[in-house]
Amino acid sequence: MFLTDRKDPEELLFYQALSRWRGLDKNSEEHLWRLRRGAAGERTYDLLFDEAGHSNLYVFRDLYLQIEGSVTQYDTLIVSESGITVNEIKNFSGDYRVEGTTWYRGDYALPDDALSQLRRAVGKLLRLKRAVSFEFEVSGKLVFPHEEFRLSGGEGSLFQHLVMRYDMRRYFRSFENEYSGGCASELADVIERHIVPNPYFKLRVEFDMVRQGLYCGGCGSFRLEKQSFHHLCLSCGSRESNETHLVRAISDFKYLFGDLEMTSRRMMGFMGGAVNVRTLQRILNKYCDAAGRYKSSNYIFKYYDFTEAMKKEQNTRKYKDYLN
Numbered sequence: 001m002f003l004t005d006r007k008d009p010e011e012l013l014f015y016q017a018l019s020r021w022r023g024l025d026k027n028s029e030e031h032l033w034r035l036r037r038g039a040a041g042e043r044t045y046d047l048l049f050d051e052a053g054h055s056n057l058y059v060f061r062d063l064y065l066q067i068e069g070s071v072t073q074y075d076t077l078i079v080s081e082s083g084i085t086v087n088e089i090k091n092f093s094g095d096y097r098v099e100g101t102t103w104y105r106g107d108y109a110l111p112d113d114a115l116s117q118l119r120r121a122v123g124k125l126l127r128l129k130r131a132v133s134f135e136f137e138v139s140g141k142l143v144f145p146h147e148e149f150r151l152s153g154g155e156g157s158l159f160q161h162l163v164m165r166y167d168m169r170r171y172f173r174s175f176e177n178e179y180s181g182g183c184a185s186e187l188a189d190v191i192e193r194h195i196v197p198n199p200y201f202k203l204r205v206e207f208d209m210v211r212q213g214l215y216c217g218g219c220g221s222f223r224l225e226k227q228s229f230h231h232l233c234l235s236c237g238s239r240e241s242n243e244t245h246l247v248r249a250i251s252d253f254k255y256l257f258g259d260l261e262m263t264s265r266r267m268m269g270f271m272g273g274a275v276n277v278r279t280l281q282r283i284l285n286k287y288c289d290a291a292g293r294y295k296s297s298n299y300i301f302k303y304y305d306f307t308e309a310m311k312k313e314q315n316t317r318k319y320k321d322y323l324n
Helices: 010-021 026-052 114-131 158-161 165-173 182-193 244-257 264-270 279-288 307-311
Strands: 058-067 070-082 085-091 094-099 102-107 137-144 148-154 163-164 224-226 228-233 238-239 289-291 298-301
Touching: 010 026, 010 244, 026 058, 026 085, 026 165, 026 298, 058 114, 058 182, 070 114, 070 182, 085 114, 085 182, 094 158, 114 137, 114 158, 137 158, 137 165, 148 238, 163 165, 228 244, 238 244, 244 264, 244 279, 244 298, 244 307, 264 279, 279 289
Parallel strands: 085 137, 094 148, 137 163
Antiparallel strands: 058 070, 070 085, 094 102, 224 228, 228 238, 289 298
16 A cells, blocks of 8 residues: 655656746756656556555655664555565656666767665664664665666666566565565664755745746746636637636645745735735735744744645635636
């Protein structure tokens, strides 16, 4: 069973928001593309794992573990009575080759050796093993979910650590005879005690460095026409409720500005006064927790991102959206 959610990385949410509110240079656009590709690979992985079934396992996704004073990120940890299996997901596409310990895409040498990354991740869990009072095994695989990934070169032993797209279903079915008993439950508890928030996300932008207004969730245009309870996109014809627009802006504010206090006055400036204060205040009270000395001086978004908020509040929303 999946014990943790797979969410879009904070870095991805930052660059997606920045691409709308300020725009990106070429290097940042390429980085955003890589982040989106990585997230797509993780969704493919989860879908195929779901199809194979995992109710007999404890599966942790997208987590950070603090072990011996340092923090390591893991794409997936599969826990059973046999121990922990690390799955690092690499959504590479195209032709790659390995020479020695160096991975190449064409003539370009990748800065990081994927197998060495996996070994470091496994090594951290072996250190965790020394810190607890029972024995368990740790193993790992690099999983490549893209159908157009091809790899050549390398020693034969390299491929023992890899799972290609065509072999993923068989790989997941290999866990059918595993089970999660008392040892697995205790091991899952140990992992949960070591989970920490992402300490590496530090990206921020200055408040005055972005444009003001609201943008269409369909095409990204800021050319909106205000109606009674919706905004009409003059570029693509999509019509979204005021609530949808405000929640998207609140989520983007969170990832663009970090610790900057979210006040109603600051949000009005961020949105260019696109809605009246009463509407904004109602949405802030619904989707945020009030904080500060007077309980209304600033707000903290209650949800991870716009997608989570829309999903959890879908039954309380009065007006529908119409995207083209």
